[in-house]
Amino acid sequence: MDTIEQTVKSFILDSFLPGADPNQLEADTPLITGGILDSLATVQLAVFLEQHFKVEIAAHETGTENLDSLALIGAFVRSKLAA
């Protein structure tokens, strides 16, 4: 995993899955559609991404198309940083 994915993974494990086995959270594990992140957690994750990576994430970008897995999140954040 790239550092972005690693950072996000740590955030999710610490915030929403305390005590869970880190190996269970893989790059393509479905986060929202798989029920790991509920709506409040998704909001917290999106705010975290904005603040930690200093990118601006518009509300309409906070759906499953960008946030449903570590891989999607990584690609999304990278595209923001490159813009």
Add this chain to the structure above:
Amino acid sequence: MAMYLLEQGITPLVIEKETFPRYHIGESMTGEAGNLLRALGLEDLLVRNAHPRKQGVNVVARNGNSWWVPVMKRNDEHQLEPAQTWQVRRSDFDRDMMAETIRRGAKWISGRAMQVRRSGDGTVTGAQVKCDDGSTVEVESEVLVDASGQFTWLAHQGVTSAKNPGRYDKQIAIFSQVRNTIRGEGWDGKDRSKHPDNTYIFYADQYHWAWFIPLDDDVVSVGVVSPSSYFSSKGESREEFLRRELAELNPDMTRRLKDLTLIEEARAIPNYSYHITEFTGKGWMCIGDTHRFIDPIFSFGLYVSMKEAQFAAPAIKRYLAGEGRDLPNPFIDHMRRMEGAIDHLQDLIDGFWGASTSFAYLVNNPRTREQLIDLFAGRIYDVTPESHPAILELRALAEKARNSGVLWGEDRRGSGFLAASA
């Protein structure tokens, strides 16, 4: 409306078909609605009548996740600071407003406006009124303001453009009042989200939600809104439906409603959502519910009616002084401005129902939260993409929802904001 006209030195004639006090729905006010009442010098009256002091609204999902929008005002330095507004039992509030209007000098006919009067070129010149004593009077007007609410009187008279269904017109609201509830708990004088006078919105699935609005120390207004088809499918009476829904719709609401004895008749309003795009003209204008009502979820109704009246009064004064008399629609600027503002409310409501998680992100993100608090308070008339970039973000979210088919109904928003931001 009448109080704002009096402030402009115009003596209005009010025609009202109801005798007060009478039941009316629409009890929770936005922050700016409270400010309008203060500016009209009505705070003492509201305090004397002990209307609950709303600090904000808690929006609670079925899984218990919630977000909180406090009532905040902008101070002279344009900083947000805590404020409060009111929730009112409309039978008392409307009675008091009518009495105060007359005390301030408005004239009044107790009767029903029946037939509009127009001159050859279509200018509205008055109305035929059937008085409560059985007589009929012909009232002449220079400007006729339709404030008949959901009755949309001028639309029925064929004066406005067509009354089209709004996006939420396949909904039904069923409501009553209860006692013996658990209101905001743990109020310590600091955390305003726990204040016992706050409004709660509980939601279940899309378009399916309930309100909880304290009306005094004891009584709480409760209502359930759902798709009309869902209501019909249950085959229940209004009361049965309301009581079962209140018990089931959202666990936090169930917990708060310990006694489901309804102390008011269970009333219903179906198809309350509509939109009229041409609502001013020569000698006439519509304000409030008479031209557009989207959905009650965020309690904008009373505020929009009052705020539109505040804007309308000086426009009417200018018209009476001769301005725009030769124009086909002397109030067109006013009309566009009102439409553009309500478009923001359409975005708020569509954004919420179309993408509730993304909407919660906008409300809770420190980058946009203050701007959303402004919108919830009702500061929708002077916001621009420069002052409030979040309105663009909200619009993009609402557009995405509208285009993706997750919302029902057609999009008939006005064009004020779009023009302003082009």
